[in-house]
Amino acid sequence: MIDAETVGVLVMLIGLYGIMVNEKPIKQVLSVNVLSVGLVLFFIGTGYVPNRTFPVMPANPVDPLPATLMLTTLVVDVALTALALALITDMGVDA
Amino acid sequence: MIPLLAALPLLFAFATALLIPLHRNNLTKYLFLTGAFAPWVVFLFGGEGSEVVGGWTRTGGIEVAVGPYSRWFILAELLLFSIAALYSVVYFRGKVKPFVLLLLIHTGLLGAFISRDLFNYYIYMEVVSVSTFSLVAFPRDSEAKRAAYKYLMLSMISSYFFVFAVGLLYLKTGYLNLYLMSRAVTQSKEVVAAIAIAFTSLLLKAGVFPLHSWLPDANSVAPTPVVILSGITVNVPLYGMLLLSKYLPLSIHFKTALTSIAFVSMFVGAGMALLQRDAKRLLAYSTVSQMGYALIGLGTGNLLGAVYYSFAHAIIKGGLFLSVGSLSDARGSRRLDALSYRGDTLIAVSVIALSLAIGGVSPFVSALGKAELLRGLTWGRWLFYLAGVGTLAAFAKLNYWLSRGVGVGVAGVYRFLSIVPPLLVVVFGLYLYRALQPLDVVIVGAGILTFALLRLSGLTGRGIGFDLPVGRDVSINAALYALFLLFLLHVL
Numbered sequence: 001m002i003d004a005e006t007v008g009v010l011v012m013l014i015g016l017y018g019i020m021v022n023e024k025p026i027k028q029v030l031s032v033n034v035l036s037v038g039l040v041l042f043f044i045g046t047g048y049v050p051n052r053t054f055p056v057m058p059a060n061p062v063d064p065l066p067a068t069l070m071l072t073t074l075v076v077d078v079a080l081t082a083l084a085l086a087l088i089t090d091m092g093v094d095a
Numbered sequence: 096m097i098p099l100l101a102a103l104p105l106l107f108a109f110a111t112a113l114l115i116p117l118h119r120n121n122l123t124k125y126l127f128l129t130g131a132f133a134p135w136v137v138f139l140f141g142g143e144g145s146e147v148v149g150g151w152t153r154t155g156g157i158e159v160a161v162g163p164y165s166r167w168f169i170l171a172e173l174l175l176f177s178i179a180a181l182y183s184v185v186y187f188r189g190k191v192k193p194f195v196l197l198l199l200i201h202t203g204l205l206g207a208f209i210s211r212d213l214f215n216y217y218i219y220m221e222v223v224s225v226s227t228f229s230l231v232a233f234p235r236d237s238e239a240k241r242a243a244y245k246y247l248m249l250s251m252i253s254s255y256f257f258v259f260a261v262g263l264l265y266l267k268t269g270y271l272n273l274y275l276m277s278r279a280v281t282q283s284k285e286v287v288a289a290i291a292i293a294f295t296s297l298l299l300k301a302g303v304f305p306l307h308s309w310l311p312d313a314n315s316v317a318p319t320p321v322v323i324l325s326g327i328t329v330n331v332p333l334y335g336m337l338l339l340s341k342y343l344p345l346s347i348h349f350k351t352a353l354t355s356i357a358f359v360s361m362f363v364g365a366g367m368a369l370l371q372r373d374a375k376r377l378l379a380y381s382t383v384s385q386m387g388y389a390l391i392g393l394g395t396g397n398l399l400g401a402v403y404y405s406f407a408h409a410i411i412k413g414g415l416f417l418s419v420g421s422l423s424d425a426r427g428s429r430r431l432d433a434l435s436y437r438g439d440t441l442i443a444v445s446v447i448a449l450s451l452a453i454g455g456v457s458p459f460v461s462a463l464g465k466a467e468l469l470r471g472l473t474w475g476r477w478l479f480y481l482a483g484v485g486t487l488a489a490f491a492k493l494n495y496w497l498s499r500g501v502g503v504g505v506a507g508v509y510r511f512l513s514i515v516p517p518l519l520v521v522v523f524g525l526y527l528y529r530a531l532q533p534l535d536v537v538i539v540g541a542g543i544l545t546f547a548l549l550r551l552s553g554l555t556g557r558g559i560g561f562d563l564p565v566g567r568d569v570s571i572n573a574a575l576y577a578l579f580l581l582f583l584l585h586v587l
Contacts, residue, residue: 005266012259019252019573023566025244032251039255039262046266065271066262069214073258076221080251083228087244091565092237 004045011038025088029081036077040070096141097159098148100169101206101219103133108198115191124184127194131180134205135173145211158211158272164341167402168208168327168334171409175327176201178515182417183320185508193233193318199226200324207331213261214271216338217254220300220331224250227328231317241565242312248569249309252576253296260296263289264343277342290343291583293335294353299576300332303390304360306579307383308572314379315429319420322375326412329382330405333389337401340393352586354394358478360387365485369492369549373429374419377493381453382412384486388468391479397471403527404464407520411452411461414516418445421509422497431493435500441510446497448517450490454483454542456535459520463528480538487542488549495546 015035019028047066055061107130114122138161145160147153161169180197187193203222210216228250232243265271267286268279280286295306302310310329314322339345345353364384371377385408392401422436423429436443448459455465465483472479563571 009259012255016252016573016577019248020570020577023564023570025566025569028248028566028569032248032255035252035255039259042259043262046262066265069258069262072214072218073255076218076225076254079225080247083225084244084247084251087228087232087240087247090232090237090240091244092240 004048005042008038008040008042008045011035011041014038025091026085029084029088032084033077033081036073040074043067043070043073096137097144097146097161097209099137099141100134100161100209101202103137104130104198104201104205106130107133108195108202111191111198112195120189120191123191123194127198128180128184130198131176131201134201135177138169138173153272153275154270157215158274159209159215160211161209164337164398164402165208165334167406168330169205171330171406172201172204172208172327174519175324175409175413176204178413178417178512179320179323182323182509182512185506186318186320193230193320196226196230197320197324199223200230200328204324204327204331208334211274211338212272213264213276213338214258216335217258217261220335221254223328223331224254224300227313227317227321227324230321231313233318233321234316236316239316242309242316245565245569245572246309246313249306249572249576250300252573253299253306256292256580257296260289260293263292273338273342280343282344286343287346287587288584290339290345290349291587292580293339295576295580295583297332297335297339298356298390298579301329301336301386301390302383303356303386304363304383305575306572307360307364308568310382311376311379314382314416315373315375319416319424322416322420323413325379325382325416326409329386330389330409333386333401333405336390336393337398340396341398346587349583349587350394350396352394352583354391354475357387357390357394358475358482360384360390361478361482362387362485365482365489368489369485369546372431374423374431374434374493374496375416375429377431377489378412378415378419381486381489382408384482385412385453387482388464391472392468395468395471395473397468400464400467400471403467404461407452407459407461407464407523410516410519410523411449411459414445414449414513414520415453417509417516418442418449418513419493419497421505421513422503425503425505431496432500434497435502436497437500437502439502439505439510441514442505443498445513445517447494449520450487450494451539452517452520453490454487454535454538456539457528457530457532458524460524460527461520462524462530462532462535466528466530466532483538484541484545487539488545491543491546492550495550 018031055064147156206219299306368380452459
């Protein structure tokens with residue numbers, strides 16, 4: 001079966017492709033969001049270990065670090081998306 | 096003590112932002128300047144060394160350090176930010192938000208330069224980038240918004256791919272701390288791919304050809320205090336590349352590729368600078384060329400050379416943007432033929448001294464960087480000199496136009512500040528490198544002669560530029576990024 005990391009990388013590449021083929025700024029911002037979701041999926045996949053539990057009570061847990069890192073990346077993503085959208089409304093081009 | 100370098104400006108950024116709801120805008124200046132200068136105390140009295148934030152072990156915590164390389168970056172940052180801070184107090188008088196963003200840039204720059212942990216480094220680099228996007232978009236015209244949008248999109252793509260590379264390295268080594276990573280790393284396909292992806296991303300953020308196109312756009316429209324800082328913000332990705340080359344195994348092919356990219360960037364940057372009719376774009380293209388010089392240090396494994404060169408370049412480019420930016424603000428135009436430093440001795444001295452300094456002429460500190468870089472270079476020395484001639488020709492063009500026409504009055508504070516960077520460049524040059532290179536006279540002469548010949552042949556007057564809709568521009572550059580990534584992956 002295909003694992004989460006591979007799917008993550010594929011989704012990232014789809015996002016990059018989206019930026020390359022779309023010339024409308026709004027669609028480009030959406031494509032960047034696709035890219036970032038792929039990245040999150042990749043990271044969550046790296047932390048996952050089969051047959052292990054969630055890392056709250058430390059009994060044989062999965063790796064918690066990648067998920068924590070992704071929380072930070074998600075925050076950056078939201079802030080940058082908001083900024084990009086604000087810029088698009090002020091740019092004076094057909095979005 | 097070391098984390099305070101980044102924590103103090105952050106604290107004052109927060110305090111400054113609180114002034115808006117408290118309706119105490121008159122206090123902005125004092126809080127901002129305290130935040131801007133407070134890290135000096137930590138830097139001067141904190142000493143060198145490394146520590147882990149919160150007293151954890153290295154495996155579980157975030158390590159920060161001031162070392163033999165990073166101290167030069169930190170010193171350049173503190174000097175340049177101090178100048179930019181004094182400049183912006185006058186420039187942004189009566190406003191609050193730009194000061195908050197400037198302090199955030201301060202935080203991000205210092206935080207990135209003390210990082211010894213890849214993810215932590217990425218976060219601070221983002222703090223710098225996001226604050227810079229907002230400040231680039233600060234002028235009300237739509238040209239500024241478009242430049243900021245382009246910068247934001249390209250920077251975002253490369254950030255995500257950089258984090259992806261960090262993830263790959265984490266997957267293979269189990270660490271984010273660079274020292275621990277360097278001990279656990281083994282040569283494998285994943286590590287090689289991660290290095291290629293990380294370098295492509297950082298090369299874009301450093302504005303190296305062919306991924307440079309956001310840089311002239313952003314630098315030509317941003318407010319002057321922000322462009323002054325552009326000399327040091329491009330050093331953040333460079334510092335990241337330096338960390339990667341110090342701690343991770345780079346193959347010999349990769350290093351050769353880096354050196355070749357560096358040479359191409361040096362020549363294209365200098366050539367494009369020669370063709371510009373916009374003074375700020377000329378300086379921005381010169382940055383593209385100068386980043387090539389620093390990259391040569393990484394390609395030849397001569398890290399100290401790269402550090403010295405970037406130290407010099409940060410101060411020189413900051414100073415040039417200060418002087419030229421002040422002239423262009425006073426005139427309300429960026430066109431070379433509209434600007435002049437006639438009747439303004441301080442600015443004229445500043446521009447001429449810094450123009451010589453950027454060519455690496457010997458009493459200035461950049462000569463040290465150049466000598467160090469040349470020591471490590473085994474091939475292409477004549478290319479190195481030739482690029483120096485190109486740079487000097489571009490700056491001969493700048494001085495040719497600025498020395499004609501009629502000057503406009505520049506405010507006293509700006510004129511006073513414009514003389515500080517040349518003084519710093521001379522003082523550090525005399526302190527670190529007490530030698531004169533007779534060859535420099537030949538190179539300066541060749542630079543002026545090249546410009547004179549090009550001017551007579553009418554080649555430099557034509558100007559060059561592509562006027563694309565911003566969406567298509569971003570698409571093309573994203574495609575270039577992808578191609579460049581494939582190229583680096585292929586080389587490895």
